[in-house]
Amino acid sequence: xxxxxxxxxxxxxxxxxxxxxxxxxxxxxxxxxxxxxxxxxxxxxxxxxxxxxxxxxxxxxxxxxxxxxxxxxxxxxxxxxxxxxxxxxxxxxxxxxxxxxxxxxxxxxx
Amino acid sequence: xxxxxxxxxxxxxxxxxxxxxxxxxxxxxxxxxxxxxxxxxxxxxxxxxxxxxxxxxxxxxxxxxxxxxxxxxxxxxxxxxxxxxxxxxxxxxxxxxxxxxxxxxxxxxxxxxxxxxxxxxxxxxxxxxxxxxxxxxxxxxxxxxxxxxxxxxxxxxxxxxxxxxxxxxxxxxxxxxxxxxxxxxxxxxxxxxxxxxxxxxxxxxxxxxxxxxxxxxxxxxxxxxxxxxxxxxxxxxxxxxxxxxxxxxxxxxxxxxxxxxxxxxxxxxxxxxxxxxxxxxxxxxxxxxxxxxxxxxxxxxxxxxxxxxxxxxxxxxxxxxxxxxxxxxxxxxxxxxxxxxxxxxxxxxxxxxxxxxxxxxxxxxxxxxxxxxxxxxxxxxxxxxxxxxxxxxxxxxxxxxxxxxxxxxxxxxxxxxxxxxxxxxxxxxxxxxxxxxxxxxxxxxxxxxxxxxxxxxxxxxxxxxxxxxxxxxxxxxxxxxxxxxxxxxxxxxxxxxxxxxxxxxxxxxxxxxxxxxxxxxxxxxxxxxxxxxxxxxxxxxxxxxxxxxxxxxxxxxxxxxxxxxxxxxxxxxxxxxxxxxxxxxxxxxxxxxxxxxxxxxxxxxxxxxxxxxxxxxxxxxxxxxxxxxxxxxxxxxxxxxxxxxxxxxxxxxxxxxxxxxxxxxxxxxxxxxxxxxxxxxxxxxxx
Amino acid sequence: xxxxxxxxxxxxxxxxxxxxxxxxxxxxxxxxxxxxxxxxxxxxxxxxxxxxxxxxxxxxxxxxxxxxxxxxxxxxxxxxxxxxxxxxxxxxxxxxxxxxxxxxxxxxxxxxxxxxxxxxxxxxxxxxxxxxxxxxxxxxxxxxxxxxxxxxxxxxxxxxxxxxxxxxxxxxxxxxxxxxxx
Numbered sequence: 001x002x003x004x005x006x007x008x009x010x011x012x013x014x015x016x017x018x019x020x021x022x023x024x025x026x027x028x029x030x031x032x033x034x035x036x037x038x039x040x041x042x043x044x045x046x047x048x049x050x051x052x053x054x055x056x057x058x059x060x061x062x063x064x065x066x067x068x069x070x071x072x073x074x075x076x077x078x079x080x081x082x083x084x085x086x087x088x089x090x091x092x093x094x095x096x097x098x099x100x101x102x103x104x105x106x107x108x109x110x
Numbered sequence: 111x112x113x114x115x116x117x118x119x120x121x122x123x124x125x126x127x128x129x130x131x132x133x134x135x136x137x138x139x140x141x142x143x144x145x146x147x148x149x150x151x152x153x154x155x156x157x158x159x160x161x162x163x164x165x166x167x168x169x170x171x172x173x174x175x176x177x178x179x180x181x182x183x184x185x186x187x188x189x190x191x192x193x194x195x196x197x198x199x200x201x202x203x204x205x206x207x208x209x210x211x212x213x214x215x216x217x218x219x220x221x222x223x224x225x226x227x228x229x230x231x232x233x234x235x236x237x238x239x240x241x242x243x244x245x246x247x248x249x250x251x252x253x254x255x256x257x258x259x260x261x262x263x264x265x266x267x268x269x270x271x272x273x274x275x276x277x278x279x280x281x282x283x284x285x286x287x288x289x290x291x292x293x294x295x296x297x298x299x300x301x302x303x304x305x306x307x308x309x310x311x312x313x314x315x316x317x318x319x320x321x322x323x324x325x326x327x328x329x330x331x332x333x334x335x336x337x338x339x340x341x342x343x344x345x346x347x348x349x350x351x352x353x354x355x356x357x358x359x360x361x362x363x364x365x366x367x368x369x370x371x372x373x374x375x376x377x378x379x380x381x382x383x384x385x386x387x388x389x390x391x392x393x394x395x396x397x398x399x400x401x402x403x404x405x406x407x408x409x410x411x412x413x414x415x416x417x418x419x420x421x422x423x424x425x426x427x428x429x430x431x432x433x434x435x436x437x438x439x440x441x442x443x444x445x446x447x448x449x450x451x452x453x454x455x456x457x458x459x460x461x462x463x464x465x466x467x468x469x470x471x472x473x474x475x476x477x478x479x480x481x482x483x484x485x486x487x488x489x490x491x492x493x494x495x496x497x498x499x500x501x502x503x504x505x506x507x508x509x510x511x512x513x514x515x516x517x518x519x520x521x522x523x524x525x526x527x528x529x530x531x532x533x534x535x536x537x538x539x540x541x542x543x544x545x546x547x548x549x550x551x552x553x554x555x556x557x558x559x560x561x562x563x564x565x566x567x568x569x570x571x572x573x574x575x576x577x578x579x580x581x582x583x584x585x586x587x588x589x590x591x592x593x594x595x596x597x598x599x600x601x602x603x604x605x606x607x608x609x610x611x612x613x614x615x616x617x618x619x620x621x622x623x624x625x626x627x628x629x630x631x632x633x634x635x636x637x638x639x640x641x642x643x644x645x646x647x648x649x650x651x652x653x654x655x656x657x658x659x660x661x662x663x664x665x666x667x668x669x670x671x672x673x674x675x676x677x678x679x680x681x682x683x684x685x686x687x688x689x690x691x692x693x694x695x696x697x698x699x700x701x702x703x704x705x706x707x708x709x710x711x712x713x714x715x716x717x718x719x720x721x722x723x724x725x726x727x728x729x730x731x732x733x734x735x736x737x738x739x740x741x742x743x744x745x746x747x748x749x750x751x752x753x754x755x756x757x758x759x760x761x762x763x764x765x766x767x768x769x770x771x772x773x774x775x776x777x778x779x780x781x782x783x784x785x786x787x788x789x790x791x792x793x794x795x796x797x
Numbered sequence: 798x799x800x801x802x803x804x805x806x807x808x809x810x811x812x813x814x815x816x817x818x819x820x821x822x823x824x825x826x827x828x829x830x831x832x833x834x835x836x837x838x839x840x841x842x843x844x845x846x847x848x849x850x851x852x853x854x855x856x857x858x859x860x861x862x863x864x865x866x867x868x869x870x871x872x873x874x875x876x877x878x879x880x881x882x883x884x885x886x887x888x889x890x891x892x893x894x895x896x897x898x899x900x901x902x903x904x905x906x907x908x909x910x911x912x913x914x915x916x917x918x919x920x921x922x923x924x925x926x927x928x929x930x931x932x933x934x935x936x937x938x939x940x941x942x943x944x945x946x947x948x949x950x951x952x953x954x955x956x957x958x959x960x961x962x963x964x965x966x967x968x969x970x971x972x973x974x975x976x977x978x979x
Contacts, residue, residue, distance in 0.1 A: 010807075012814045017855070020818045022909040024825050024844075029908060031829040033780045033901040039880060041779075043828050043841050046872060050848050053864070061855040064931035066949045072860045073950065076867050077961045081968030083872045087879045088975030094883050095978075102775045109773025780901060787908050794911060 299357015
């Protein structure tokens, strides 16, 4: 195997994907922690999951192994199911509190 | 048969236990009476059988029946050197105990039967017969005991039963007081008795009569050596035993309980305070005659005290208005006669008079009881009279008893009193003529006061409450039969002792001869010398004449009632007052001894209240309070403090921790993210 | 012109990467910051599509298409439905949640940084030359990425596949129950 050129600015390697996924993950994490609206939080969670998928695919390409892509399929499946249930919870809470603000669910305070 | 001697006291004991414990509260009087009279009757019959067997086979050698060894404490250091002490319990049959056994069981049974009629309807019927049977047991143990220890057991037992029976009507203050008085006065005598017993045990290492007798015979002179208090050993022991006897047999100075004891039921007075218990002192002295023979000074003391008691008690009896009190003083007086005889060495005569006295005194008491019963409880002579026609059987019985005690031929008292007077006349003791004169005078007084009572009670017209007069009825058969039997005894008992002077064989005296120890020491005669027949007959006639004169005088004065007698006594006011108040002896005792004891008791009580109660007990209380205050302090501050501390800590922590639970989901999400971050860092570090 | 073609041919992959990366990032930031209830989800959609393109750039064809279908066509529609159901007027401005914002920022950056440092440790310099080929191969044959992936999925990872379908059933029931009107 011929030695490959190292990744650099114009030679996109796994590091670029990794950096991007980390940034997306970080933004998603920020959204989950800091936002008050439940919908925003759910969307941020989807963002984080996407970042993870990106990571998996990058590594799958790097290793030449389909395992990463298989994992990604599963992750997408789970994300879909989670989004459905999460939105269901949001609906239930909305009916109860007439708001989607997450700090309306503060019964655990104390 | 004589092997069954141990059964004789056991039968009344079983009767007492049966009546006392097994018979139910609502059992009929008939059941109780059958058990009590049955057991005492069986004891009497068995006693007769034992006596007959003994007389046939073994008399006059003693028959011993040792039962068990009671104590053997080992070697004691004594004045005479180390003694190895053993004390046993058992029975003994010899001529003396044969006489006592017969008297106790025979008279005892008839009095049991009499009591059935007398105590009929009384609420304490069952209790009465339990105590009476128990008394019989104790008295039998006393007279059958083969040593001082067994005898002492019976001695105390009769004291207890006497207390129980005197205080039988315990709800009456007079009866309760009388019971206590009897017991306490007895106790004083018993103290002296015990001192004597300890001395004996210490010296001889045993308390058995036979062994002591043989040891005394072996060392008679040694016992006369000076011992303590200026007395010889024999003298000391004799004095102690005699003091015990004065308590039990109501002699000066411990006679004061006997008149008060009349508060008990009349059959009790008949049995205990006439025929049996009070004679225990005489029995003791006669049983210990060997010791008394070795102490002539104390024997003389016994005789003088006996004579004095006889005279003084007769004097008191002269002016009493209560029927039973007269009889009580009469008993004290007759007991004095017995001690007079014993002190003079005429032991057989003393026992002879004891036996005849048991019959006629019991007869007199039972007849008096019948009179009192018929009059519904009246005991005052001034309210009686004319009962000869209304209560013929009772009156005749009383008459026979009165004749017997007065010493009229041929009744029993004549023979026994004659024996004593003859002994006094023949005695070698210094001053014996004075003793004789006192005996004679007392005999006259006895006849006089006895027939004074007879006249006041049975002659003349009825002076009592008309209502009581209506209920008059003569005694039922249960009371009349014993009267009859005892009357026969009062007449015939003396015939066993008809002296040779009148052609008799003096069987009684001969029979008791072996009991008297033969200790001829230093010229002191073992027995009083005998009078010549002529002198004896002369003495008899003299005594008889005095007695008859006294009887006639009494009948003359009192046949119409107490008025003439009262007029007579007004002529001698100081004498009468002295006699009536019984020489204020009770009052003197009360002022000195009784009050002294009370004072001591109060002092002790004060000490107890101050030093002990306040000091010790309260002090202990305060200590406890202080201790508990300290532990309370500890509990409040340390223990509670710990508890409070942990609660406070918990509170602070929880307050801080609580802040985590904001309820804001964002905070929780942040926390999760933070934790994940930390885990990642840890992972990085570990790689 | 040829320079441009040459340039593009040489660096096209990189340019595409940076383009789509930038879109993804822009969309992500938009999700977190947009105040209007509609624009947020749409910005998320942009991110989804950018990510799908990035998948394709790494020869994950099947996964990329699935991303578009499931995320874009399914999840995003779900979001929009719910927003309309809830009748959201305005996503409230992000007020500070308990002085948390600076901390959240810091944490996020740190997280990203640390994970990156850790991930770089072992794998730099590994050859990726034959990867594209391998991702299309199954059992020695070149069968195309979907088939290869499918063979792999249904042979070696059948159990997880079935479990995933069970999971979807459960999620569906759950969503129905939660969404029910009482």
